[in-house]
Amino acid sequence: MKTYKIPIIAGDGVGPEVIAEGKKTLEATGRMYGFDIEWKEYPYGAEHYLATGELLSEDALKELSDYRAIYLGSVGDARVPPGVLERGILFALRFYFDQYINLRPIRLLEGVETPIRDKGPADIDYVVVRENSEDLYVGVGGRVKKGSVHRDADVTRNLYNVKFGLDIDSDSDEIAYQLGLISAEGTKRIMRYAFELATRRGRHLSSVDKMNAMTDIYGFWRQIFTETASRYPEVKTDFNLVDAMTMWLVKNPEWFDVVVAPNLFGDIITDLGAMVQGGLGLAPGGNINPKGTSMFEPIHGSAPKYKGLNKVNPIATIWAGAMLLESLGEMQAANGVMNAIQRNLRERKVRTFDLGGSSTTSEVGSDIARYVESPHRSD
Ligand code: IPM
Numbered sequence: 001m002k003t004y005k006i007p008i009i010a011g012d013g014v015g016p017e018v019i020a021e022g023k024k025t026l027e028a029t030g031r032m033y034g035f036d037i038e039w040k041e042y043p044y045g046a047e048h049y050l051a052t053g054e055l056l057s058e059d060a061l062k063e064l065s066d067y068r069a070i071y072l073g074s075v076g077d078a079r080v081p082p083g084v085l086e087r088g089i090l091f092a093l094r095f096y097f098d099q100y101i102n103l104r105p106i107r108l109l110e111g112v113e114t115p116i117r118d119k120g121p122a123d124i125d126y127v128v129v130r131e132n133s134e135d136l137y138v139g140v141g142g143r144v145k146k147g148s149v150h151r152d153a154d155v156t157r158n159l160y161n162v163k164f165g166l167d168i169d170s171d172s173d174e175i176a177y178q179l180g181l182i183s184a185e186g187t188k189r190i191m192r193y194a195f196e197l198a199t200r201r202g203r204h205l206s207s208v209d210k211m212n213a214m215t216d217i218y219g220f221w222r223q224i225f226t227e228t229a230s231r232y233p234e235v236k237t238d239f240n241l242v243d244a245m246t247m248w249l250v251k252n253p254e255w256f257d258v259v260v261a262p263n264l265f266g267d268i269i270t271d272l273g274a275m276v277q278g279g280l281g282l283a284p285g286g287n288i289n290p291k292g293t294s295m296f297e298p299i300h301g302s303a304p305k306y307k308g309l310n311k312v313n314p315i316a317t318i319w320a321g322a323m324l325l326e327s328l329g330e331m332q333a334a335n336g337v338m339n340a341i342q343r344n345l346r347e348r349k350v351r352t353f354d355l356g357g358s359s360t361t362s363e364v365g366s367d368i369a370r371y372v373e374s375p376h377r378s379d
């Protein structure tokens with residue numbers, strides 16, 4: 001039998017609880033579709049950092065390069081200053097493995113209410129392709145007090161290396177700055193991916209930017225979008241300023257099929273999308289490098305106040321597991337997981353508090369795993 005080796009970083013907060021249900025479901029899927037899974041657990045997260053001072057080890061990164069897909073719970077913990085785990089683990093993984101696509105399906109499944117009046121599953125079904133390696137996320141910034149200083153910074157990627165040398169001379173009491181970077185290579189590849197995806201879906205691609213206010217960075221983005229569009233005449237295109245986009249995504253979600261966005265705007269509109277699809281408990285994401293190591297996660301974060309309560313919805317993580325299977329080429333198995341999630345939601349019986357139920361995380365996971373193995377059961 002085929003065996004997949006899948007590394008797991010369960011991480012912080014509710015990460016371990018939801019990952020446990022993801023494992024349960026994917027193991028059931030393997031039994032059903034004829035493959036074994038060998039999990040390899042990594043300890044990274046707040047606990048490990050507080051105990052050892054280590055965020056990720058160079059050895060672990062090398063080891064992880066041998067795998068095609070990592071299953072991630074979530075990182076983030078109030079005992080660690082904001083940004084340390086995010087930068088040291090989440091971004092470190094995204095950037096090290098050059099997971100330049102952050103793929104986030106926004107789809108209202110049957111049996112789930114959307115807060116948007118008069119909209120249903122037929123209206124809410126699009127995919128956000130969020131650029132995942134550039135923009136204001138490159139980590140070049142700092143604070144400078146009155147006076148003159150020189151600062152060096154660099155952005156190291158598989159595609160390019162950029163060094164900045166900044167001479168700062170300021171008479172403000174203190175300034176903070178953050179540089180955004182968009183490259184031709186990085187933007188072309190995300191556009192290509194988005195156009196290819198649109199070609200396979202509804203042939204409509206919408207781009208997001210803010211080129212009226214930040215003409216350099218987002219003017220470049222829009223230019224590359226337009227240039228790429230000329231090679232895909234069968235795909236209908238439009239571009240949208242991000243502020244207007246948040247309005248359209250609430251008012252007319254049915255207009256959208258594939259949305260391509262720079263990193264920061266993609267981050268923002270996918271939380272909006274998560275609410276529209278029924279809540280963060282239902283929102284998965286894939287950090288994808290089509291030729292390397294990808295990583296799949298629920299987008300909800302560590303939700304520390306629910307940690308250990310067996311309360312939160314595991315569906316985002318299980319759905320991320322379906323995306324993981326898809327990335328391994330296990331299409332049937334991935335569909336099997338989606339059908340099982342859909343069955344659970346349509347029945348409206350075994351559901352967590354966010355969906356108005358009183359079932360636990362593990363009860364929902366078990367219910368979905370059972371549907372995977374017996375798709376036609378009717379109890
Ligand atoms: C996400 C998250 C992260 C991001 C945070 C935790 C740094 O919001 O994956 O959307 O901004 O990318």
Ligand code: MG
Nearest residue numbers: 267268271299
């Ligand atoms: Mg986010």
